[in-house]
Amino acid sequence: MKIHEYQARNLFAQYGIPVAAGDVAQTPEEALSIARKAGLPVVVKAQVLVGGRGKAGGVKVVDNEADLVSEFNRIKQLNIKGYTVERLLIAKAVDIRKEYYLAVTIDNIKGDVVVIACADGGVEIEETAKTHPERIIKFYMQGAKELDEARWAPVAAQLFDDLRLRKSVTAILQKLLKLFFEKDCSLAEINPFVINGEGNLMAVDAKVIIDDNALDRQPEAAALRDMKYEDPDELEAKTKGLSFVKLEGNVGCIVNGAGLAMGTMDGVNLLGGRPANFLDVGGSSNPEKVLNALKIILRNKDVKVILINIFGGITRCDDIANGILTALKQIQIHVPMVIRLTGTNEKEAKELLTSAGLRTFSSMRQAVTEAVKATK
Numbered sequence: 001m002k003i004h005e006y007q008a009r010n011l012f013a014q015y016g017i018p019v020a021a022g023d024v025a026q027t028p029e030e031a032l033s034i035a036r037k038a039g040l041p042v043v044v045k046a047q048v049l050v051g052g053r054g055k056a057g058g059v060k061v062v063d064n065e066a067d068l069v070s071e072f073n074r075i076k077q078l079n080i081k082g083y084t085v086e087r088l089l090i091a092k093a094v095d096i097r098k099e100y101y102l103a104v105t106i107d108n109i110k111g112d113v114v115v116i117a118c119a120d121g122g123v124e125i126e127e128t129a130k131t132h133p134e135r136i137i138k139f140y141m142q143g144a145k146e147l148d149e150a151r152w153a154p155v156a157a158q159l160f161d162d163l164r165l166r167k168s169v170t171a172i173l174q175k176l177l178k179l180f181f182e183k184d185c186s187l188a189e190i191n192p193f194v195i196n197g198e199g200n201l202m203a204v205d206a207k208v209i210i211d212d213n214a215l216d217r218q219p220e221a222a223a224l225r226d227m228k229y230e231d232p233d234e235l236e237a238k239t240k241g242l243s244f245v246k247l248e249g250n251v252g253c254i255v256n257g258a259g260l261a262m263g264t265m266d267g268v269n270l271l272g273g274r275p276a277n278f279l280d281v282g283g284s285s286n287p288e289k290v291l292n293a294l295k296i297i298l299r300n301k302d303v304k305v306i307l308i309n310i311f312g313g314i315t316r317c318d319d320i321a322n323g324i325l326t327a328l329k330q331i332q333i334h335v336p337m338v339i340r341l342t343g344t345n346e347k348e349a350k351e352l353l354t355s356a357g358l359r360t361f362s363s364m365r366q367a368v369t370e371a372v373k374a375t376k
Helices: 005-014 028-038 065-076 125-131 149-159 163-182 212-217 232-239 258-270 287-298 317-330 346-355 364-375
Strands: 022-025 042-046 059-062 088-092 096-107 112-118 137-140 185-196 201-203 207-210 243-246 251-255 277-280 305-312 337-343
Touching: 005 022, 005 088, 005 207, 022 028, 028 042, 028 065, 028 088, 042 065, 059 065, 065 088, 096 163, 112 149, 112 163, 137 149, 149 163, 163 185, 163 201, 207 212, 232 243, 232 287, 251 258, 251 287, 251 364, 258 277, 258 305, 258 364, 277 287, 287 305, 287 317, 305 317, 305 364, 317 337, 317 346, 337 346, 337 364
Parallel strands: 251 277, 251 305, 305 337
Antiparallel strands: 022 088, 042 059, 042 088, 096 112, 096 185, 112 137, 185 201, 185 207, 243 277
16 A cells, blocks of 8 residues: 655654655645745645656745745646646755665565665666666565664665764664554655755655555554545455456456466466456355456456356355356346366356356366457
């Protein structure tokens, strides 16, 4: 779950990470009040959960109140990648002497939390990662939740010659790690992480992503969610006990088990098709899950075929079959269905579906081949 910069910035402040004075505004009057407290000049930033706001004109530094009102009203009218601007962050402009990058995230391949640091921060960090990857420093936590200062010290020395700044970055990183773990984050990023005019380190921008799966134990974080940026189908699927992610293909997939779901998507790609979604009905044998899954997938007008791939274990094939038959009675299924069933109660399931005029497959490859063929 992504949150807005002003929300991430507030979290930084709660954890003692230095940020510029400021707040979020929805009206010019609020913006003026914030600027008067923070002191001009200020930077005015559109709060949208998409990239490219700077290039779209959504970030501006102003040094007087007339320009602040003018720029606030202009930015409020912007449409950035399909999203209107509802809130703007008004923050004291920082005298930036040098930009760095500092973040905590998860390396899924190594199964560890990693601190990423670079002496070249700012908007060009992604280009630096491509052209000069040796400048990107990775420090693995090795399963720990607290910073091992002895191991970290050489990294701090790579970033800063000044001993005072080494101590400062260490203290800030400790706070960033505390936030990361306590809020169940998948990313906590400061970019740019700067030396200001007073020679101190501070966060000029803030980005935090929170693990959706942890929201049940993070009620305060869940309250930060901006529903405008959420896919309604994904949200509905979650309430129905389904794991669903919308993609850009045309083969709708209904599968049981995350591993098989990923394998099914790989199979579709391998044979020349494009999956329209990831959808895992889980281990439950509730036929209503199939009905709900079909309803969600059929809303996608790009879907040309539905591929149902079930390996029956805890999930019984006859319950899946009954779910399909219920769906046929309740909703109009306007695209072909390709059904592969194997495992628990496979025979009973195939008899149910055959009697309804539906063909089934036992081989996953046959089913995927048939589904991809149906999209051509």
